[in-house]
Amino acid sequence: MTTTETTRSANPQAGASRRLYLLLVERRDVTLLITILLMVFAFSRMTPYFVTAVNLGTMGLAVAFNGIVVIGTTLLIISGNNDLCIGATYGLCAIVVGLLISRGFPIIPGILVGLAVAVLVGIINGQLVTRYMLPPMLATLGTQSVFRGALWLISGGHSIVGLPDSFAVLGQFKILGLQLPVWIMLVVVLTADVLLRRSTFLRQIFYIGINRRSATTAGIRVERVISVLFVIAAVMAAVAGILDGARVGAVYVMSGVGLEFQVITAAVIGGTALSGGKGTILGSLLGVIVMAMLTNVLNLLGVNMYWQSIMVGAILVGVVALDRVLTPKEVR
Amino acid sequence: MAQRLAGWSAALGRFLSRIGERLPKPLKRLGRALEPIFGAQVGALAVLDAFGAIALGMASPVFFTGANAIAMGVAMSGNVLASMGSTLVLLTGGFDLSIGSAYGLGGVIAARAMLAGVPVWPALGLGLLTGTLIGFINGLIVTKLEINPFIATMGTMTVGRGLINIMTKGYSISGLPPAFMKLVTAKILGLPPSLVIMLLAFVLTDLLLRFWRPMRQLYYIGGSPAYARLVGINVGRVRTLAFMFSGTLAALGGLLFTLRTGAASQQAGTGMEMMAIVSPFLGGVGFGGEGSALGAFLGAMLIALVVNAIQLLGVAVLWQNVVIGTFLIAAALIGMARFQRASQRIQRERRKKEGEV
Amino acid sequence: MTEILLTLENLTKRFPGVLALDHVSMDVRRGEVHAVIGENGAGKSTLMRILAGAEIPNEGRIVLDGKEAHFRNPLDAQRAGVGIVYQELSVFTNLSVAENIFANRQPTAVGSMVQRAKMRAEACKLMDLFELDYEADLVLRNLNMGDRQMVEILRAVSLNPKLLILDEPTSSLTIAESEHLFQLVERLKGRGISVMYVSHQLDEVLRLGDRITVLRDGAYVGTVDRGQATKDQLVEMMVGRAVDLYKDYGIHTEDPEVKLRVQGLRRTGAFEDVSFDLHKGEILGFAGLVGSGRTDVAQTLFGLAHITAGEVELLGKPYVPRTARDAIARGLAYVPEDRKTVGLFLDMMLCDNLIVPQLYRFTKAGMLDDRSGRELTEKYIGDVGIVCRSPRQKAMTLSGGNQQKLLLAMWLALEPQVLIVDEPTRGIDVSAKVEIHDLLRRLADAGMSIMLISSELPEVLTMSDRVAVMREGRLEGILPRKDATQQRIMAIASGVAAGGH
């Protein structure tokens, strides 16, 4: 205890520049931002196609869907939970909406039904975790399997086509050369980020993540909050899934497979601590961007696909390591 | 239902311990050892497994045939080996996602070596070492670079998978030397090797986790890395060791699989890590240094039971996911119910004691 | 002249920017209990950590048993025969009593196979030695703080060290447990083991210590023999000025207005038939052994546990405790006993901590107003006298005493009508203690009703207007201040005598 005390009281003595740096990195995502800028610089040297309007659009779209999904996941992880059911929800809701609309159901209500399904999924996960106290990973892995199955049963294993263009617009309409999902993602992410920093409700999840018992004692309705988080996560997944369907103009029956892993990884790269209590939405978004950038640049460079996965794995670890090096002990 | 099952296992536990008390010394110890086992989540799971087996036996005449028993045993061998390793890592509060890749790479490397003319046994040894190496690298990244196990093993997983793809170029490696193909049909005591070795690995891991000091340290680290350091445990080394065990066991599984199939499949082990984490969870293994290899084994067994049921009862393919998921949740709920009651009971007893102080 | 076991010469330890130990020299004799006292930040802990090999001094030498010792890590110290019990509990809650005692030293047979039976037996032997009755296989999760600490001490002792360091050992022990500890220390001494006893508790120090060394601000102040030492003198040496601990706050006339009325409250398995009135401006002390149900009553009243039967009246209105949240809304506040696990958010900033119980009060249109939160924090930092750099500092960087004050501030900021405090001064130093006492008294005089749960009888006696004594989940009686004495309370608490009036 004495030691921590003294190391902390050491800060004032540190040099001005260092203090500025500390101030910067206090906001966890800054280091990652620096890392990304380094990457961008390096990549732009490697290929002329990297920093072009078109490719920005490409990457934007590649980020959009996971960018939306990662919000829910991040919130859950901060509160010390986790959700492996995300991918299934993503697919299920998209399929439900697709089925309804392709059978002539009006679009807006159709989407609302899809979101309602998401809410239901969220509630089920929430109940299993809060009321029946199952380990989140276990519970959501179970529900994942169940909902994936449900998806198969209702779709009969067929992709869903014959969706009206008025629905496809949601995913294909362009503003300033960027497709709608990108803008939606930006809006949602920014709002979420602001809310996570400012709103009372989301502030509570940090308390829960850091010390659940203290949170209960301090009058935070821990279980209610967590349930809500599961709902948020499910809804975010649904939104992304539906947009995905709109983008393609059809719902691929495999959509969302393996999504949860991509998203959790992104969140962790973005500085969200799996132990809970730490994390920012922007950070997670940056995590998604890192991953998207890697796939993008490796393909631009025409790296042999057999080598790509190796490089991705290695670089991911590298990025996290670099991020760690840039972050001084005081802030960790 | 939850309570009844829980009740049974509790009763069983008390019964055993009571017998234990009446027995001569060595057996007495056994009784004592069993009580806590059945007193915990594991007990409920054991009862659940038995329950499931009986139900399945009634549903399908085929179930209790030796052939099916062996088939099921062989089927779960891979997952059991992986779960043993993953249990060790989970106990220290870590993750190992690279298990699947170690599983696949073990077989591929061994096959490659054999094709390159390395004699069978050294080649197999090489495969095993690959797993150890992967574990070692995981350990280094986690303990030295202080990178979160999730990312670290995630990285090695991707890299490992990549290596497999490069070495196989999408085609499984077959046409292995006859010396090896002879082993494919080999039997130990008339049983498939994978079955026998799986059981051995399980029993060994469980015993070591209970009685071998170096492995006990895993529990201390899981309880609190900081305190573990205070009592002079070399946390970094032990964690690395756990990863190495995990990698090696996974590779062993992969080799056994190659032994079964007579070829090194480039798909072997994909998605295996998840099951290898779920089985221990089901068996009550938690991040905080809780649980036992027995639990992990029973967890794996439950999953195998469900899959076997799906095969025997011919569950429509599209229903598989639903069924598996439902059983997963049900099992977890029962385990939890039991666990909560157990801890409540103990605390009540404690309180009584203190009153008498 | 008994021979010297340990000599310290000019021990100095610098942390970046701080001089934690400043040329400290002292010695410990074989078989003596050497008490080391000092305020928080006086360097006691650093000194102990150095002796235990957890820190390496920048200057100075340690001579143990005539040989110069260089401890690179805890193991070196262990081998050299220095055992330590750290102030912060360091036990493995997921493991059994025996395994905790023999952590990393389990008796092993060939192939380092742990001999559980032997381990269990040795553990039992050790426990008998100190009249403890835990089942060796019991998992520590199921023990309360006090028991856990005893287990940790047993571990240190089991190393049978030449020198045993006890750092604030009683900080989380009850009276009864402390008694055990004291006897144990005497026994150790009897066996020729030297004990370095670090503490805030002057009575303990005066009772146990053969010699008493005082540190202040990392520097050596002086060493006195028990014979010549007086409380006030020690306090003065520690603090640098005179402080009077357990001062008499005088008798207060009872205000007829009842703020909290509890009738036949029961929670199955915890306590039953608890009835009492808490008047306006009154401090009602709750004495009793740990596990006698005091904390359970508090938590139930605060809605953290479900009530089985009984009526509660809060501020004249009937009140059924459900969740902490409505308890807070109803003007009730509860300062829990264990600040680290159920009180504070050590990994968060002071201001974050302070506003938790009233987040909703700082909410405008769903958004949290951090600025006014910070202002409030600054106000209370002043009022309660928390020593810190800024409200943006992390709680874990505060000393124990200041953490405790923060915890109090966190709940006082609610301006509650009725305040329940559970062990408010556990493990904090003299001046902090006095400040908290004064604070509580001030609040009571200002009309706040306080329910004070404490295992430290002197504290209960100085603070309370009336003392309620609990035993085995029953409220045995409520004594008015005038006829409440240590003996009487202990008698009732341990069931020797019947309750008062």
Add this chain to the structure above:
Amino acid sequence: MKRILTIVSLLLVAAILLTSCGQKATPAPTTVGTTGETGKVEEYVVIALNWQHPYWNDIKAGGKYFEEAMGGKVKVTFAGPESPDFPGQIDAVIQQIAKKPAGMLVAAFDPGIVPAINQAIDAGIPVGTFEADYPKGNKRWFFCGVNAYNAGWAMGPELIKYAGEKGKLIFSTNIGASNSDDKVRGFKDFLKDYPGWEVVAEVDDKSLVRDGADALKPVLQANPDVTVIIGVNAGSGGAAATAVKELNLVGKVHIVCQDRDDITLKFIQEGVIDSTIVTRTADNTYIGLLMLYQYNHFDVPLTKDNKANHIVWLPGNIDVGTVVVDKNNAAAFLH
């Protein structure tokens, strides 16, 4: 406690119902034999993996049709993991042996499956492979399906038809699926006659539309002179089409692909994809099962006594061949 009790019992009941509904259909093992007596239901098992992939829809269709066509005399069970869990498929084969079905069709994507197949044969169960085959050391009686190599080759003429005799092209495929690789191989061999064509990249589309599109787009940007994307798996078509549409390259970049996922057909109708090579997938199962049935009930006199001489009279290899699907006939293939 009560809540847990209720939900658990609910879940269990549900689960047991699910399993039992499947169970009703299973025949008593007595009825099953290599020569099924008339009137008793024979069970035939089709074992594959990754059933959740849309590709298998037509396989199921073929099997179901066989069931109907036989008028209740037979039952077709589809077994094997829903996930791409290859060991799971092997275990499925072995566990099905215990049920002694009247016949088995196994998709042999991997040489690793061979020992399991042989084990079934040794257990006296008629086994044929479908969809994909691995003949080496394989005792299976016949293979019924399309040889992936040919299916790949069949994309060649389409390429020439839509994009001429020279240019640059991209493969959209997925790592670690041997039949995808065979298709690539077949197609590349076709290209040997057209040196004008250059393969500039092979892209891993993970057989997913979204990930595939996001992976293809950068490649298209880096190679502006590419005129064709060759899609190899069921997801490739959708991925390629999405990528091409989003980069406004429709018409400039032609797409020739494989399989008949509805998304692929949709894009054919929209004119984004030029054509796709469709296996007569349903035939794989229908013909395959038919042959097993034939074997169980008829005995073409190749020899005086086939059984005694361990001679299987069935043909060893049936290529169901492929169909080219384009704008004109796409509608007919939509589900």
